[in-house]
Amino acid sequence: MAKHPTPKRKLAKSAGRRRYSSFQYKTRKKLDNKVSLTKCTNCSEPRLTHHACPNCGFYRGRQVLDLSSKLKKKIVTKVSA
Numbered sequence: 001m002a003k004h005p006t007p008k009r010k011l012a013k014s015a016g017r018r019r020y021s022s023f024q025y026k027t028r029k030k031l032d033n034k035v036s037l038t039k040c041t042n043c044s045e046p047r048l049t050h051h052a053c054p055n056c057g058f059y060r061g062r063q064v065l066d067l068s069s070k071l072k073k074k075i076v077t078k079v080s081a
């Protein structure tokens with residue numbers, strides 16, 4: 001006798017694939033829900049919740065990231081190069 005429970009008969013390819021596809025669908029749906037995007041209140045660009053806006057540097061209605069200094073540096077390097 002077998003030690004473990006064994007399947008009574010062979011499973012059709014389609015049955016296995018059907019089961020796997022439902023698993024795949026569920027997992028994909030879960031992962032999709034993990035990332036939640038909202039619109040920025042300042043520039044209405046999509047941004048991650050509880051994160052400062054990468055476009056304008058605003059978070060909860062005030063400037064938290066100074067993006068102007070980065071911009072200036074980029075311009076300077078471009079001119080000198």
Ligand SMILES: [Zn+2]
Nearest residue numbers: 040043053056
């Ligand atoms: Zn923004």
